[in-house]
Amino acid sequence: MMRLRVLQFAVFAGLILLWHVVTKPGLIPAFYFEQDNRAAFFFGEPVKVFWVIIEWFTSFEIFQHLGVTLLETMLGFVIGSVGGLAIGLWLALSNTASAVMEPYIKGFNSMPRVVLAPIFAVWFGLGIWSKVALGVTLVFFVVFFNVYQGVREVSPTLLANARMLGASRRQLLRSIYLPSAMSWVFASLHNAVGLAFVGAVVGEYLGSSQGVGYLILQAEGTFDINTVFAGIIVLTAFALVLDALVGVIERRLMTWQPKASETEKV
Amino acid sequence: MTTNAPALAFDDITCRFAGRDGGAAYTAVANATLKVEVGEFVSVVGPTGCGKSTLLNVAAGLLAPSSGTISVFGDRLVAANGVNRRAGYMFQADALMPWRAGIDNVVAGLEFRGVPRPQAVRQGEEWLRRVGLAGFGDRYPHQMSGGMRKRLALAQTLILSPDILLMDEPFSALDVQTRQLMENELLALWAEDRKSVLFITHDLEEAIALSDRVVVLSAGPGTRPIGDFRIDLPRPRDVSEIRMTPAFLDLHREIWAAMKEEVLKAYQAQKVA
Numbered sequence: 048m049m050r051l052r053v054l055q056f057a058v059f060a061g062l063i064l065l066w067h068v069v070t071k072p073g074l075i076p077a078f079y080f081e082q083d084n085r086a087a088f089f090f091g092e093p094v095k096v097f098w099v100i101i102e103w104f105t106s107f108e109i110f111q112h113l114g115v116t117l118l119e120t121m122l123g124f125v126i127g128s129v130g131g132l133a134i135g136l137w138l139a140l141s142n143t144a145s146a147v148m149e150p151y152i153k154g155f156n157s158m159p160r161v162v163l164a165p166i167f168a169v170w171f172g173l174g175i176w177s178k179v180a181l182g183v184t185l186v187f188f189v190v191f192f193n194v195y196q197g198v199r200e201v202s203p204t205l206l207a208n209a210r211m212l213g214a215s216r217r218q219l220l221r222s223i224y225l226p227s228a229m230s231w232v233f234a235s236l237h238n239a240v241g242l243a244f245v246g247a248v249v250g251e252y253l254g255s256s257q258g259v260g261y262l263i264l265q266a267e268g269t270f271d272i273n274t275v276f277a278g279i280i281v282l283t284a285f286a287l288v289l290d291a292l293v294g295v296i297e298r299r300l301m302t303w304q305p306k307a308s309e310t311e312k313v
Numbered sequence: 314m315t316t317n318a319p320a321l322a323f324d325d326i327t328c329r330f331a332g333r334d335g336g337a338a339y340t341a342v343a344n345a346t347l348k349v350e351v352g353e354f355v356s357v358v359g360p361t362g363c364g365k366s367t368l369l370n371v372a373a374g375l376l377a378p379s380s381g382t383i384s385v386f387g388d389r390l391v392a393a394n395g396v397n398r399r400a401g402y403m404f405q406a407d408a409l410m411p412w413r414a415g416i417d418n419v420v421a422g423l424e425f426r427g428v429p430r431p432q433a434v435r436q437g438e439e440w441l442r443r444v445g446l447a448g449f450g451d452r453y454p455h456q457m458s459g460g461m462r463k464r465l466a467l468a469q470t471l472i473l474s475p476d477i478l479l480m481d482e483p484f485s486a487l488d489v490q491t492r493q494l495m496e497n498e499l500l501a502l503w504a505e506d507r508k509s510v511l512f513i514t515h516d517l518e519e520a521i522a523l524s525d526r527v528v529v530l531s532a533g534p535g536t537r538p539i540g541d542f543r544i545d546l547p548r549p550r551d552v553s554e555i556r557m558t559p560a561f562l563d564l565h566r567e568i569w570a571a572m573k574e575e576v577l578k579a580y581q582a583q584k585v586a
Binding site: 202209210212223301302304305 | 370373375396397398400401402404406409410411413414421422424425426453469473
């Protein structure tokens with residue numbers, strides 16, 4: 048385990064070192080660009096990126112923007128997954144409804160939904176809600192399809208058994224359909240977190256006054272590539288944190304699932 | 314209604330399944346008539362794939378027959394009105410809820426009926442003890458062996474004390490030793506209050522060892538009972554010892570003679586298919 052961590056860190060350090068070596072002006076002779084400061088212009092410099100991040104956090108400037116982006120992400124994620132869960136359950140349990148809605152669901156899913164961003168900006172303004180709306184449209188379908196699939200694949204024996212034990216329709220939903228769909232839902236939530244982030248940041252690119260996407264957009268306008276990279280790294284770090292949170296909740300709720308191996312080396 | 318009506322009565326039941334993708338319809342069960350008296354342990358044996366489970370699903374109210382009627386203690390059972398509330402069903406496949414620990418699986422039926430949790434748990438613990446799983450209540454099904462899971466399923470069904478017990482090859486997935494232990498346990502539990510049992514199996518020895526009566530089904534399609542044998546072996550029985558007695562062997566020979574032809578027919582049909 049320890050060894051694995053060391054190797055993982057070595058890959059990270061190696062990449063940063065490579066980045067540093069090829070971009071630092073004057074360190075090695077220019078081999079692609081005509082001048083040796085061009086690489087830094089296009090790819091940034093890790094040391095400078097690092098200082099931008101430090102500066103953001105020590106001046107507390109980042110927290111307002113990060114807060115906004117995270118809020119948009121969380122709202123998009125929660126509304127999208129709850130909606131996906133509810134509609135997924137409904138359509139999976141009602142044959143008529145699913146037959147009627149099928150072409151629309153397929154259509155919405157095939158549509159590149161990021162193109163809705165300008166419309167949402169018009170509808171919901173340049174505040175957080177246009178970003179949340181974009182996040183919701185992205186998250187919803189991932190969760191929806193997984194729930195739909197999960198409910199459709201519930202073991203018929205399990206259902207028959209619960210019915211024989213006297214479960215009503217409601218109780219079937221609570222004791223059989225929901226728990227059985229949950230393992231599918233959690234598989235999709237890891238994807239959904241990433242998509243909620245995409246929704247928030249893309250929304251911020253297209254028009255906003257705060258958020259990490261806004262910071263990146265501003266920096267791009269002045270060709271400040273170091274700040275762009277700093278923004279990307281901060282976003283990635285927080286996406287990983289959110290993903291880990293989903294993982295923690297998953298492990299707490301899904302204790303019943305068998306692990307790959309129940310025995311552990313001591 | 315009437316006090317001496319049989320626990321289960323199949324009257325001229327036919328089950329025809331529509332062919333998949335426009336294929337020919339398949340008649341699983343044809344004109345089957347069969348009775349299970351109150352307190353009687355009846356086994357149904359037949360070659361593989363002959364529609365034994367179909368018959369059981371009809372009795373459970375999970376499946377509506379194409380024609381014919383089924384009565385439960387004299388009352389007609391209509392599948393559209395819900396399942397047979399007086400019956401407990403033990404499935405061939407694993408039917409435990411994998412997300413519920415042992416005790417929560419056992420009390421599921423009580424929970425569905427609205428029994429308060431403390432009372433349900435008390436009864437559940439008692440049943441875990443009776444099936445030899447005391448102290449395993451907090452284990453999840455995947456942490457249990459096949460035999461333990463079957464015991465759990467047995468407790469889950471019996472805790473509701475159903476008047477009729479429907480069992481679909483419940484022990485077929487177990488190894489021989491575990492299976493004989495489970496059969497003895499089933500007999501001991503059954504002897505306590507003599508429910509009516511309809512037990513499906515393809516194992517003639519198991520059928521004779523457990524039952525008051527053995528019904529032989531014909532090979533599918535169009536399965537129907539073709540033989541009915543009374544098993545007057547003394548009770549209580551020990552399933553591993555009774556297999557050695559001359560009376561058992563005589564019954565086995567007699568019933569097997571009736572069954573053999575059907576088994577061969579089923580085998581031929583499968584070979585052709």
